[in-house]
Amino acid sequence: MSEDNHTGVGYHTIFYVLLAALALSLLLGHVSTGFWSQATIYVIALMKAYLVATYFMHVNVEPRFIKVLIVGLVLVLAALLIGVFPDVSWGVTKVQGT
Amino acid sequence: MSTQLHTPTYEQTGTTLGRLGIWIFLASEVAVFGGLIMIYLLLRLGHPEWADYAANTMNLAGAFNTVVLLTSSLTIVLAHQAAASGKYAVAARHMLVTIAFGGVFLVVKAFEYTHEIGAGFTPTTNLFWSCYYLMTALHGLHVIAGMIAIAVVRRGIVRGENPQRAEYVGMYWHLVDIVWIFLFPLLYLSSGG
Numbered sequence: 001m002s003e004d005n006h007t008g009v010g011y012h013t014i015f016y017v018l019l020a021a022l023a024l025s026l027l028l029g030h031v032s033t034g035f036w037s038q039a040t041i042y043v044i045a046l047m048k049a050y051l052v053a054t055y056f057m058h059v060n061v062e063p064r065f066i067k068v069l070i071v072g073l074v075l076v077l078a079a080l081l082i083g084v085f086p087d088v089s090w091g092v093t094k095v096q097g098t
Numbered sequence: 099m100s101t102q103l104h105t106p107t108y109e110q111t112g113t114t115l116g117r118l119g120i121w122i123f124l125a126s127e128v129a130v131f132g133g134l135i136m137i138y139l140l141l142r143l144g145h146p147e148w149a150d151y152a153a154n155t156m157n158l159a160g161a162f163n164t165v166v167l168l169t170s171s172l173t174i175v176l177a178h179q180a181a182a183s184g185k186y187a188v189a190a191r192h193m194l195v196t197i198a199f200g201g202v203f204l205v206v207k208a209f210e211y212t213h214e215i216g217a218g219f220t221p222t223t224n225l226f227w228s229c230y231y232l233m234t235a236l237h238g239l240h241v242i243a244g245m246i247a248i249a250v251v252r253r254g255i256v257r258g259e260n261p262q263r264a265e266y267v268g269m270y271w272h273l274v275d276i277v278w279i280f281l282f283p284l285l286y287l288s289s290g291g
Contacts (some may be wrong), residue, residue: 002222029287077132088144
């Protein structure tokens with residue numbers, strides 16, 4: 001069956017890339033628990049989410065305002081993380097009972 | 099364009115009404131799960147000892163469930179493709195396989211819960227386990243909702259009715275997959291210091 005996700009890249013190809021990315025994440029988590037390996041695992045997760053959204057959910061063929069909606073949401077979440085991070089990092093806010 | 103068959107594309111929005119509605123709905127889901135994930139990340143950054151707690155989650159089961167959901171994402175997008183091509187029997191079969199994968203995911207998750215609660219890690223053990231159970235249980239409820247939605251849409255697909263809904267329910271299922279793509283490293287692979 002020919003595969004049409006409007007990019008010329010087959011669904012099965014994307015699936016195998018996703019599996020390879022998962023394997024890489026597992027390998028990184030197994031061989032190292034350092035900061036950079038953890039950061040790489042999250043970057044890989046972001047890439048996997050991008051692949052699913054672009055090729056399986058067909059974000060690539062959506063009008064600009066849908067893409068703006070998605071990117072805007074991610075930016076709001078990033079702003080929440082960056083905005084509150086100093087409090088958490090410098091111990092201004094400490095959740096009790098943990 | 100196969101993704102937008104059977105429903106008109108509106109000039110004002112550049113997409114179909116169904117896809118627009120689903121995107122708005124998915125945006126609300128992203129706000130819910132995104133907020134939870136951000137809260138977890140902030141708490142995690144402030145509590146290095148959570149690395150020890152995360153080491154008690156079952157990596158192998160989590161990895162297996164990731165493969166299950168990724169495969170189900172493939173089958174549901176193939177269902178949408180088949181429905182858009184008028185191959186309704188093929189689409190219905192792919193949807194059934196997707197529902198089965200959802201069932202496998204839930205069984206593995208139930209196995210994990212049983213093991214973890216048996217080991218003394220309950221939602222009230224500490225904040226890490228509260229977050230773990232909250233996020234995975236909420237995600238599990240979404241898996242169940244997705245399975246029900248796919249089953250309902252599949253009934254119409256079998257009769258050749260509303261084939262565009264295969265795409266709508268597929269978009270929801272992909273979001274459930276994406277949420278798990280983030281939950282897996284956060285809760286299972288984040289045992290590093």
